[in-house]
Amino acid sequence: GNKKKEVQGKLAEAQKLLNTLTAKEKAALDAEQARANRSSTERVDLKDAPPASGRASAAFSAAQSQIGKPYVYGATGPSSFDCSGLTSWAYAQAGVSIPRTSEAQANAGTRIYNQSDLKVGDLVIFYGDMHHVGLYAGNGQVLHAPHTGAVVRYEAMGNMPFQFGVRI
Template identity: 50%
Template sequence: MKNSIKGVSARLAVTGALALSLSGGLAVTAAPAADAAITSSQGVKAVSIASTKKGTPYRWGATGPRAFDCSGFTSWTFARMGKKIPRTADAQYRASIKLNRGQARPGDLVFYGGKRKTHVGIYAGNGRMWHSPRSGDVVKLAKIRSGAAFGRVR
């Protein structure tokens, strides 16, 4: 029994979710920081960083800082905050915490496309988002169109 408790304790401690204390009681520990969603103050910071690239040209496949495609722009913005997010709009959607429009706050991601998301921007509040829209255009603040999906960066 003593050896099995040590084995369980070791396995639980590795997960970061539960740990057995030396006295034999259970203790709950915080989830790993890597899974934590961005805070509202981090979201405001993301919007501020995104706004510094206003007027930067769109270029397919570009990840900045002199040109961006949509997901390159969001990846670059969050990297300035030490947050690594996937490269493509669809992968960013899959990795995000899904929200409805009423739950969205500044710094959340705004997605377009059907089942496979093909465009992404950063929610700025008041029904607007920063994004790098298409060839021939530039990073700008724009009104969110209908049909958008929302996600929060972990």
């Protein structure tokens, strides 16, 4: 049974190596994520796009106050948010009730298909199945709760497949 012990030893060694590697990779990924979170929670140049309305402006300000809060699936604030949790919470602060999910929010107002017609505070819907939503921030930026492991932050609209905007 010496051969078996040797093989098991080699296997254990390989597993250990694999574990340290994934820990290293995970650390690298975490660092990358932290960097992305940091750079996009600082002041982004939003230019001076006018808000869609007073309500949209109030909703956008509310969302800005949540920058740096963690993304948690199903969360509707105020300590953590998912994408549509953030947008519905933000509009609620402006006294406007919109549906809870990104798919329902896609139908909550007037659709805007041309990105250049977007105004600050408009909802912006991403992906063909409309599973992601954020608030238009001006200058080609979206303010959103991206995904698990990320925080509420600004991001370039071009990083995701834009479908249309929704003016509430």
